[in-house]
Amino acid sequence: MSWRKEQRRAERGYHHGNLKEALLQAALGLIAEKGAAGFTFADAARMAGVSAAAPYRHFRDRDELLSSIAQRGFEQFEARLTAAWDDGRPDTVTAFERVGRAYLAFAREEPAFYNAMFESGLPVDANPALQAASERAFNIIRAAAERLAALAPPGMPRPPAMMMALHIWSMAHGVASLFSRGDAARRKLPMSPDELLEAEVLIYLRGLGFPTDRRPPGRSAEPPPVPPEASSGSAVPPGGPWGKPK
Amino acid sequence: MSWRKEQRRAERGYHHGNLKEALLQAALGLIAEKGAAGFTFADAARMAGVSAAAPYRHFRDRDELLSSIAQRGFEQFEARLTAAWDDGRPDTVTAFERVGRAYLAFAREEPAFYNAMFESGLPVDANPALQAASERAFNIIRAAAERLAALAPPGMPRPPAMMMALHIWSMAHGVASLFSRGDAARRKLPMSPDELLEAEVLIYLRGLGFPTDRRPPGRSAEPPPVPPEASSGSAVPPGGPWGKPK
DNA sequence: CGGCTCATGTAAAAGTCGTTCACATGAGCT
DNA sequence: AGCTCATGTGAACGACTTTTACATGAGCCG
CATH class of the missing domain: 1.10.10 (Arc Repressor Mutant, subunit A)
Structure with missing residues (x-):
């Protein structure tokens, strides 16, 4: 041997x-x-x-290895979120949803990183480099929220971008952590985690007054900000974000 | 010695x-x-x-102790959610928000239970009793969502209660897990976790078409379901759920 | 009341980890 | 060729998990 x-x-x-x-x-x-x-x-x-x-x-010790992995994870995470955000192309809402999917995809495809980053119980503020990496990743979400907030339909109080970012983050992390990983994923759900999160975000955005019907593909660079229905009457697209009620 | x-x-x-x-x-x-x-x-x-x-x-071993604690935690959790829900009194939306606060309160006040239940990494489906306890707790949220869904303003597609329940759970868990516990709580936030979650849920409910302005205290047993503004024009209460935009 | 029995506790031991220390090796510079 | 320092080794310590053989005594039975 x-x-x-x-x-x-x-x-x-x-x-x-x-x-x-x-x-x-x-x-x-x-x-x-x-x-x-x-x-x-x-x-x-x-x-x-x-x-x-x-x-x-x-x-130095086991924790430092873990912490290195978490840091590396935040860096890759940031890269993937950045790519998904693609500076808000082709339009802010589409890009924003892509970020949500990228979040879940990362949690699913890189369980080790995600675990080290969010579930290993190591203090984020122990290592300054780790904390910085974590903040850089969050800043992608924040920047996206910033751009989204700027599009808030006129006539509505503009939601604080920071708050939106925290909300989105908590939704993504909640879904990832409860339904998208390990044995928790075995809970039988009526829809996939991705669909679940997408619907959640869409409903949330609609609650802020954003138009969330499927955007016309093709042109429409940035602002067709307020398709009429956004501020008049129900903004519900037929079927809603959750598909047909059976 | x-x-x-x-x-x-x-x-x-x-x-x-x-x-x-x-x-x-x-x-x-x-x-x-x-x-x-x-x-x-x-x-x-x-x-x-x-x-x-x-x-x-x-x-049998260390895991069984942990699992016992998790199970006990789910039982207490269920009890607290049940009490908070109070069968939807005085009105569904108020009770629903109380459930959200109870969720966070439990995570904050019983960190050991919460940890064992959601962050210890033990497989929920290992122990059938544990799984059952977990499901009973979730069923409180589900029942509440069911009642809420039934109140969906007419003219809107009725959201599936199960989906709503999963959404709410993911929000609550996301906020609890990211901002409400341990060192993660040290992240400097613009608002308390409780406020953060409350705003999140309110915006979400508004996205589903629910009226979310402050309900008139006092009477109003159940349905004053659709205060006019809910389906006509902007449903935004002055100031919105996030207070004054500065 | 005396004795049995079995649930509950103990000590000891084997195997694993994390961590440290004195020592070995050899890659790269002089 | 020889030196030196970064990098790896083996042994050892203490803590933890788990198993095993043995001890204790509470509760029951005759």
């Missing part, structure tokens, strides 16, 4: 060469499997083919 | 008499302090004044 370790060592020499990265990747895999709580420093070392003490040359 | 244990033993005899309960209480305290992840079976035993092996007479 122990010739295996020798084997490993022979293959790669005494020095690993890229241990830090290997540990991060190993941890990512382990967290995806067993959650941040179940993840083990020793396991990551074993997976990288080094002794249990080796990781300490690269991370 | 070890006479202490003898002392303890003298006080209570060889048999503890109520160890199971003592362990649950101890665990509750520990989880509140250090989170479900940091909580230790051995610590709970120590706190109850018994050896590390004693707990195994009452719980």
